[in-house]
Amino acid sequence: MRVLIAGGGIAGLTLxxxxxxxxxxxxxxxxxxxHDHQSYVLxxxxxxxxxxxxxxxxxxxxxxxxxxxxxxxxRLVSRGDLLRLLERASENERLRMATRVExxxxxxxxxxxxxxxxxxxxxxxVVGADGAGSRVRTFVSPKTDVxxxxxxxxxxxxxxxxxxxxxEIWDRAHTLGLYATPRQTGVVACAPDRTRRLTxxxxxxDDMAGAALSAAPGAAEMFHWRIADSRARSWRxxxxxxxxxxxxxxxxxxxxxxxxxxxxxxVLADELxxxxxxxxxxxxxxxxxxxxxxxxxxxxxxxxxxxxMYPRLSLFSRPRRNMREHALAAQIAxxxxxxx
Numbered sequence: 001m002r003v004l005i006a007g008g009g010i011a012g013l014t015l016x017x018x019x020x021x022x023x024x025x026x027x028x029x030x031x032x033x034x035h036d037h038q039s040y041v042l043x044x045x046x047x048x049x050x051x052x053x054x055x056x057x058x059x060x061x062x063x064x065x066x067x068x069x070x071x072x073x074x075r076l077v078s079r080g081d082l083l084r085l086l087e088r089a090s091e092n093e094r095l096r097m098a099t100r101v102e103x104x105x106x107x108x109x110x111x112x113x114x115x116x117x118x119x120x121x122x123x124x125x126v127v128g129a130d131g132a133g134s135r136v137r138t139f140v141s142p143k144t145d146v147x148x149x150x151x152x153x154x155x156x157x158x159x160x161x162x163x164x165x166x167x168e169i170w171d172r173a174h175t176l177g178l179y180a181t182p183r184q185t186g187v188v189a190c191a192p193d194r195t196r197r198l199t200x201x202x203x204x205x206d207d208m209a210g211a212a213l214s215a216a217p218g219a220a221e222m223f224h225w226r227i228a229d230s231r232a233r234s235w236r237x238x239x240x241x242x243x244x245x246x247x248x249x250x251x252x253x254x255x256x257x258x259x260x261x262x263x264x265x266x267v268l269a270d271e272l273x274x275x276x277x278x279x280x281x282x283x284x285x286x287x288x289x290x291x292x293x294x295x296x297x298x299x300x301x302x303x304x305x306x307x308x309m310y311p312r313l314s315l316f317s318r319p320r321r322n323m324r325e326h327a328l329a330a331q332i333a334x335x336x337x338x339x340x
Contacts, residue, residue: 002277003027003124004029004113005026005028005129006029006101006127006128006130007028007029007127008095009030009131012127014055015129017092018051018054019269019272022272026094027121029095030098033098035084039223040079042255043256043258044077045074048256049061052085057088061075061082062075064081064181065182066180066182070166078183100135101116101126101130102115109277110122111240125277125280126239126241128240128241129244131245132230132246137232139237140237140240145233146229147229147230147303150193151193151310152192152224152227153188154224155222155224156216156222158187160185166179176190176213177190227251228251229303230248232247235284236281236285238281241268241287241288243261243264244261248260248296248299250299251303254298254302256332271283298335302331
């Protein structure tokens with residue numbers, strides 16, 4: 001089976017590693033120039049990290065991640081470190097960085113894809129794992145549903161220091177999170193998207209927050225994103241399918257996007273293992289039926305949590321934080337107990 005994975009991020013590399021175990025070596029194209037490009041801290045829950053056991057890299061994951069002192073056993077890791085583990089597990093020499101899909105067309109039993117490096121090839125299956133701004137999604141599902149909180153996040157790295165775990169500081173209209181990994185601490189500042197001067201906004205916070213803010217790089221070196229999500233109205237079209245953020249982008253409210261993306265990759269690989277090139281469309285139908293209700297339910301819960309975390313009118317910090325913690329714990333416990 002000839003497979004193209006558009007997107008060498010967490011979802012795409014997880015799928016590539018799982019397909020390799022089944023004797024399929026997919027082509028992969030990734031728009032970013034490298035794994036450290038726009039690297040930031042993320043959390044991985046056991047229902048996502050268990051995929052790493054089957055790939056033989058879970059012990060290595062433990063070495064590059066840090067427990068977050070969370071009741072659901074969340075571990076904190078640099079996105080770049082996780083991507084390197086997944087690339088090693090995939091043993092894929094057909095990964096082309098700084099390359100994106102330019103055009104997709106269906107030609108009978110094949111999908112023809114033109115990429116930005118000038119290549120034009122036919123495939124039995126194309127997987128769009130190219131993130132929130134997915135180009136493959138425009139082919140599969142031109143219309144998407146969007147939820148916008150009108151807040152934004154800024155993320156950067158600071159030296160590890162004395163922080164040993166995750167810490168969040170809440171104020172009336174903004175939050176600051178410090179998330180320790182083995183080598184460094186990831187900082188995530190959230191505020192209404194009209195905010196421009198972070199250091200002034202967080203000026204009243206304590207010394208630890210002040211140190212994190214003083215280490216902040218220029219805006220061009222920060223990873224910045226609006227706290228908004230999107231939902232594709234369909235996950236598949238013929239022999240083209242969406243995976244991870246391309247299908248359903250998550251807000252950072254619960255930190256479950258990466259875990260669900262890895263879980264979705266395992267389900268897609270499972271369905272493809274019971275198919276051949278002639279019956280790819282049926283495998284994709286089964287994949288969407290298994291995953292879409294679970295993923296969209298989690299997205300709905302994340303959106304509901306966002307209405308508490310990112311209000312357009314100021315609320316007191318303690319009630320917001322307590323509500324978030326209780327809702328998040330219940331949501332993750334529910335996901336962990338459900339079959340996939």
